[in-house]
Amino acid sequence: MPADLAVIGLGPYGLPLAQAAVAAGIPTLGYRTGPEADPLTPAELRRMLSGGFRTTASPAELGRVRTAVICAPTPPGADGGVDLAQVGAAARTLAGHLRPHTTVILESPVQPGTTEDFLRPVLEKGSGLRAGRDFHLAYSPSRVDPGNRDFTPANTPQVIGGLTPACTESAAAFYGRLTDKVVRARGPREAETVQLLETNFRHVNIALVNEMAVLCHDLGVDLWDVIRCAETKPFGFHAFRPGPGVGGHSVPQDLTGRASRVLRMVELAQQVNNQMPRYVVQRAAALLNEHGKSARGARVLLLGVTYKADLADQQAAPAQEIAVRLMELGASVSYHDPHIPAWTVLDRPVPRVDSLYEAAAEADLTILLQQHRTYDLQGLSVKAQLLLDTRGATPTGAAHRL
Numbered sequence: 407m408p409a410d411l412a413v414i415g416l417g418p419y420g421l422p423l424a425q426a427a428v429a430a431g432i433p434t435l436g437y438r439t440g441p442e443a444d445p446l447t448p449a450e451l452r453r454m455l456s457g458g459f460r461t462t463a464s465p466a467e468l469g470r471v472r473t474a475v476i477c478a479p480t481p482p483g484a485d486g487g488v489d490l491a492q493v494g495a496a497a498r499t500l501a502g503h504l505r506p507h508t509t510v511i512l513e514s515p516v517q518p519g520t521t522e523d524f525l526r527p528v529l530e531k532g533s534g535l536r537a538g539r540d541f542h543l544a545y546s547p548s549r550v551d552p553g554n555r556d557f558t559p560a561n562t563p564q565v566i567g568g569l570t571p572a573c574t575e576s577a578a579a580f581y582g583r584l585t586d587k588v589v590r591a592r593g594p595r596e597a598e599t600v601q602l603l604e605t606n607f608r609h610v611n612i613a614l615v616n617e618m619a620v621l622c623h624d625l626g627v628d629l630w631d632v633i634r635c636a637e638t639k640p641f642g643f644h645a646f647r648p649g650p651g652v653g654g655h656s657v658p659q660d661l662t663g664r665a666s667r668v669l670r671m672v673e674l675a676q677q678v679n680n681q682m683p684r685y686v687v688q689r690a691a692a693l694l695n696e697h698g699k700s701a702r703g704a705r706v707l708l709l710g711v712t713y714k715a716d717l718a719d720q721q722a723a724p725a726q727e728i729a730v731r732l733m734e735l736g737a738s739v740s741y742h743d744p745h746i747p748a749w750t751v752l753d754r755p756v757p758r759v760d761s762l763y764e765a766a767a768e769a770d771l772t773i774l775l776q777q778h779r780t781y782d783l784q785g786l787s788v789k790a791q792l793l794l795d796t797r798g799a800t801p802t803g804a805a806h807r808l
Contacts, residue, residue, distance in 0.1 A: 501532025651724025710776025
């Protein structure tokens with residue numbers, strides 16, 4: 407069966423799109439842009455294969471689809487922006503086989519203007535075709551929330567911004583097969599800026615509650631109770647919660663060039679969030695000191711080293727820096743995470759404990775970094791000698807909270 411869709415890049419953005427497309431009955435071709443980790447279980451992979459999904463290493467097959475979506479990763483660049491190298495490589499590969507009337511959509515997180523100023527010239531040069539005349543070109547910000555069981559691609563509105571009205575409608579027709587609602591932006595720059603706003607909104611608000619966490623600790627105020635009360639307000643407030651740092655694949659964007667003179671709050675938010683691992687270690691050292699122990703030589707157990715609960719993804723997880731800083735203080739660090747069978751810090755393997763309660767009872771300090779569903783936090787708070795909860799997940803009074 408010929409594929410209707412090619413997903414170029416099977417990482418954190420492309421693989422969920424491919425899964426959603428297969429679930430909607432769309433024959434889908436997957437093309438890897440790099441050594442992306444494959445988080446699919448064998449059962450999930452079997453379902454996708456039986457639903458019409460297949461992968462290919464042949465660029466020629468990209469020219470046989472009606473829609474091609476570029477989902478290549480865009481890691482942070484050296485200048486503080488995003489690195490478009492993999493997007494460019496994917497575009498050049500696609501361009502060599504691009505046929506007229508194909509709809510090309512970019513979903514990778516990028517700076518405003520990338521679709522028109524970067525992607526379009528690459529596609530036109532490599533194909534000899536003209537965007538908006540010979541093929542459709544659009545941008546759609548990825549709204550993937552890994553592990554979220556309430557909001558999936560099927561019930562999350564998808565924003566579309568095309569180079570021309572016809573481009574927008576062609577992309578909207580494709581996404582209309584995946585989701586209940588399609589939202590049309592004025593153009594690709596507006597759609598790209600939607601992604602910028604959504605990502606930075608999250609980081610700025612997390613930074614606010616992270617600063618509130620530090621302030622409330624100094625004031626002797628229970629921030630978690632403050633948030634519990636504040637979120638009862640039915641308007642003008644959206645609850646965010648502090649944590650040991652911010653991880654994941656969506657980083658604050660466009661902090662260079664023209665935007666850096668405007669998005670000063672985003673840059674400040676990034677600085678605040680980047681300081682949280684250091685603050686967690688400071689709190690850990692202070693707790694040990696209050697209980698007559700030094701960080702040097704202390705046995706510290708880290709619980710949950712992924713960036714998000716119930717996922718095996720460690721992208722930008724704050725656990726790495728926290729472990730490094732604890733080791734620099736002379737602490738003996740071990741970890742427990744049901745999703746991570748092995749973990750390396752400073753090129754050295756970190757001891758993984760099997761018996762969680764026994765390890766917590768033996769550790770001088772246990773730090774909860776991620777609240778995986780499998781953790782019995784009530785039992786843990788009883789067994790642990792000393793527990794620092796950075797997620798506010800333990801019962802009130804059962805642990806020291808961030």
